[in-house]
Amino acid sequence: MTPLPTLGLRTRLLLAFALLCVVITAAVAGGSYVMSRNAILKATQDAAVHTMTSRLETLYPLRSSTPGRAELAEIARTVTVPNTVAVAVFHGRHSPDGLDPELIPPELRQAVAGGELAWQRVRWGDEPVLIMGTPLMIVERNRDQRLSGIEVYTARSLRAEQRSVDWLATSAWLTGAAALAFAVVLASLATRGVLRPVRELGRAARLLGEGDLRARVAVRGSDELADVAHTFNNTAAELERHVKQLREMEADARRFVADVSHELRTPLAALTAVADVLDEEAAELPEPAGRAARLVSQETINLTALVNDLIEISRFDSGVAALAPNEVDVAELVHATLRVRGWSERVETELPADVTARLDPRRVDVVLANLVGNALRHGEPPVSVRLSADPQWIAVEVRDHGPGLDEAVLPHVFDRFYKASAARARSEGSGLGLAIARENARLHGGDLTVANAQDGGAVFTLRLPRWAPDPEGGAA
Known part of the structure; x- marks a missing residue:
């Protein structure tokens, strides 16, 4: 399996900045959106509830505890305001026209029937709607209240509020996108400042590895990267000093070997001549002396070969060895x-x-x-x-x-x-x-x-x- 290519440091830093910005922007935009949406819907809801209850107060005291369709229609008209439809319901009968009771959620009707002022947001097709319901109460002579059985429901379109919420969402995402672009620009500038000394360190290290022991990096500022640059320069200087010493020692050693090899040639020539004579006479000498003569001759040959090898190596080291092609x-x-x-x-x-x-x-x-x-x-x-x-x-x-x-x-x-x-x-x-x-x-x-x-x-x-x-x- 081919390993995935490793991203460069610059790319990783930019991605980290961008990811951080996306997370923060999403959190801020999402939180702002939710808070603004809830605030808009709550304001609309509170206003609708206030309007409905204040209009219903004009109906008290109720003229009849068993209203007919005409009385239900009058109640529905009383709570109807622009952008709303209403219906009054009493024991299965309801006001004509207006809101269809079948569109009212059962759980909302159950809450209202239990004596609560309740509301619920629903969607009719692609249109958001706020449905509110409240029971009408009968106040007895002793100030006790009881349910009259009359329920009033209004439905208000939330299309305008939805447009406001959508505009808020769009604005939030546009602001997030602009913040992301700005963050990428800032990240690019920041990474450039961070990566410049890193690149210089890499270049200097590469030159040092290729043998340029004078490679150094410029030290800027007093941060951690400047400390690294100081350390690199000190290490390179120390390395250059040690390598110079080693080269001088190696040159001295090679020069010594070359000098000794050349100085040995003259005495070796004389020794070789004597060894040749001894070698010729070895057969006539008594055995211990003959063996010693042959040993001297062989060791002289070996020493001559060693000196010749050392001289040849010194020629290569000094660069004077040449071809005769x-x-x-x-x-x-x-x-x-x-x-x-x-x-x-x-x-x-x-x-x-x-x-x-x-x-x-x-x-x-x-x-x-x-x-x-x-x-x-x-x-x-x-x-x-x-x-x-x-x-x-x-x-x-x-x-x-x-x-x-x-x-x-x-x-x-x-x-x-x-x-x-x-x-x-x-x-x-x-x-x-x-x-x-x-x-x-x-x-x-x-x-x-x-x-x-x-x-x-x-x-x-x-x-x-x-x-x-x-x-x-x-x-x-």
Whole structure:
């Protein structure tokens, strides 16, 4: 299921402001509407009741306790005012014309019959109507009152009041809409003020992550966002200071290694000459001395290789390493690397003919020798070298069929001085071979990668452009 896209902070703030405004506007408008509606209807109702009762008072004392239709009609006319209709009812008889008794709600008639002045709002079609009813009382000589049995009902149209209520509702919603628009404008201005420093912090953090350690943010005001900006600037300044110190230490270390490596070349040359003599004479020396002579010769070779590796790494670090490209047959280059080192019989090859590329043969030879040598020493047979090419790139894949590399080792294979097993002997290498191999690949504009094959074994892939960059900086 595809997750829903996350709304931006600005959008969320605007929605929160808008929702808050809608809730408040709806509550205020709704409350105002209900209060105004009830006030209008109550005023109309009270006025109608007052008018009805004051007109009925003119009928007292009643001329007859058993009125006929004429007397009922006169009673109905007495309470009839503009915009109303009326009816007088007595024991099933009612005044002619006027209000139809059938339209009077039964519960209202029951309340009036019980001696109450009552009213009820109803709708006739689409017209709201207020129906009021009251009984007429007979006052005895002793001032006691009793029901006369005469009931008077009036119906008053509330259309005018309904129009007033509708106008109030429309006004309330229009006011709410205007308030919502105003709130959105205010929210937009407020979020702009809040989000500006947030965006600046995001931009500065992005620049800091990309390596610009001088990135800072402007501090405005003294609120919480200003505190965050102060904290960010202090953190960035401290980070810049520490990184500068680390870079200086790294530069000093590399310079020291380069200086020591170069200083060792002269004594190593003399030591190598002596070691060669000892190696030639080792067979004629007594066994303890001969073994020691051979050990000195081998360790001198190892030390020379280490110094040469250190010098090569220092060239990459100082940026003086350069290519000497030539157009070569890649298959022939691979065969030559294997043949010179005596590996041709131990390595299976799949090398298509006529694959040419403009490369630095010496540097590619160094890479291939390192990869194949590692596969033969640390992997298991068969070791294979496979070449593939397209119009722009060549790829040389070196694979063994051993257990492969541990997943924790893979990210560090090309690190300097890294060895997969700390138990390896010193003679097995300096830990710089793969680092130098990758630097040589990148100097060509390519790369060197490693992975484990699904059926076992490590697979190193050297990928190079068919036309290496020109030493002058252009494409060859």
